[in-house]
Amino acid sequence: MYPKTLLDYDSDTLKALLAELGMPSFRYKQIYDWIFKKFVFSFDRMTNLSLKERVMLNENFNGVVPQPASVFKDRDDGSLKILYRLHDDNAVEAVAIPAEDGRMTFCLSTQVGCAVRCPFCKTGESGLIRNLTVQEIVTQLIILLRYTGKKPTNIVYMGMGEPFNNREALFGSIDVFTDPSGLGMATRRITISTSGVIPGIEELSAREGEVNLAVSLHTADNDLRNKLVPINKTYPLDKLRRAIQNYTDLTGRRVTLEVSLLKDVNDGYHDAMNIASFCEGMLVHVNLIRFNYYKGSPYRPAAELTEKNFRKALKKEGVSVTVRKSAGSNIMAACGQLSDRSDG
Ligand code: SAH
Numbered sequence: 001m002y003p004k005t006l007l008d009y010d011s012d013t014l015k016a017l018l019a020e021l022g023m024p025s026f027r028y029k030q031i032y033d034w035i036f037k038k039f040v041f042s043f044d045r046m047t048n049l050s051l052k053e054r055v056m057l058n059e060n061f062n063g064v065v066p067q068p069a070s071v072f073k074d075r076d077d078g079s080l081k082i083l084y085r086l087h088d089d090n091a092v093e094a095v096a097i098p099a100e101d102g103r104m105t106f107c108l109s110t111q112v113g114c115a116v117r118c119p120f121c122k123t124g125e126s127g128l129i130r131n132l133t134v135q136e137i138v139t140q141l142i143i144l145l146r147y148t149g150k151k152p153t154n155i156v157y158m159g160m161g162e163p164f165n166n167r168e169a170l171f172g173s174i175d176v177f178t179d180p181s182g183l184g185m186a187t188r189r190i191t192i193s194t195s196g197v198i199p200g201i202e203e204l205s206a207r208e209g210e211v212n213l214a215v216s217l218h219t220a221d222n223d224l225r226n227k228l229v230p231i232n233k234t235y236p237l238d239k240l241r242r243a244i245q246n247y248t249d250l251t252g253r254r255v256t257l258e259v260s261l262l263k264d265v266n267d268g269y270h271d272a273m274n275i276a277s278f279c280e281g282m283l284v285h286v287n288l289i290r291f292n293y294y295k296g297s298p299y300r301p302a303a304e305l306t307e308k309n310f311r312k313a314l315k316k317e318g319v320s321v322t323v324r325k326s327a328g329s330n331i332m333a334a335c336g337q338l339s340d341r342s343d344g
């Protein structure tokens with residue numbers, strides 16, 4: 001017996017294991033379809049396999065879907081965070097966020113660690129460890145689905161990692177989620193959050209579908225952004241602005257600009273004015289995310305009054321702005337706290 005569940009193995013190993021059990025190669029695709037298209041997680045229900053094969057799979061694998069290594073439930077808002085241990089012992093987190101209006105948002109990770117290394121983000125602390133595969137991204141959704149008993153109404157790529165630094169697996173997972181014979185998610189219910197990787201924005205703009213774009217702007221001052229979002233040195237603000245504009249021109253969809261206000265760093269009146277000029281003439285919306293403090297961070301969240309004034313100043317300049325602070329959404333910002341350790 002193999003000690004792990006079926007989805008604990010990467011696809012190449014899995015193909016080899018099935019061959020070892022004497023199964024023809026097309027079985028892999030059939031099993032894959034049961035799991036990823038029909039969301040069937042029991043070998044017994046995979047009825048196009050022979051009875052003998054189903055028994056053999058039950059005997060040889062420890063189930064289909066990995067158990068999360070740990071689960072955290074937020075008592076206040078009902079959101080659920082799982083830690084998923086990968087076959088090489090790395091781990092990533094994924095979050096299910098229910099909302100009162102019945103929406104259920106799943107927040108997924110795309111990488112272990114992140115090469116961008118924004119200094120206010122816990123995921124970036126370790127640098128990039130590795131990219132996730134399509135299977136590992138989709139498995140996060142499956143674990144959340146099994147745990148909550150609900151399919152997501154929305155998917156956001158706002159967990160660990162920079163999605164556009166792992167484009168192949170990112171778009172591969174979107175193809176799985178939107179496959180009409182599977183989950184059939186509408187593309188407009190999916191959002192990718194990027195630190196500003198322009199080739200990714202361009203690829204998304206050229207793709208069919210209506211996948212939403214969120215850009216972690218944080219500041220519209222180039223020097224400050226070089227520090228807060230170091231990828232800005234490669235993709236500076238003027239180029240980023242053009243790429244966003246091109247996306248909105250091609251798709252007609254409004255882009256969300258994420259801004260986390262850090263006390264005495266990017267929360268001044270002039271910072272608000274810089275953002276307002278960046279937004280001028282653009283189809284964008286600013287989302288103020290509360291900074292989530294984590295142990296060891298040199299940053300602190302801006303005071304509530306400062307945040308309020310910041311929002312007012314943007315509004316006065318005609319910028320569409322919201323503060324993300326409803327209960328369920330809180331943990332979205334907590335996405336920025338995700339790390340591969342299980343300390344919460
Ligand atoms: N790498 C992508 C997506 C993951 S981060 C990106 O940066 O956009 C999701 C969001 O959380 C981003 O807007 C990010 O800037 C923000 N974030 C990171 N660390 C945070 C923290 N400690 N508190 C609040 N938001 C944070």
Ligand code: SF4
Nearest residue numbers: 114116118121124195
């Ligand atoms: Fe990477 Fe996003 Fe964290 Fe920056 S905020 S280090 S891009 S995960």
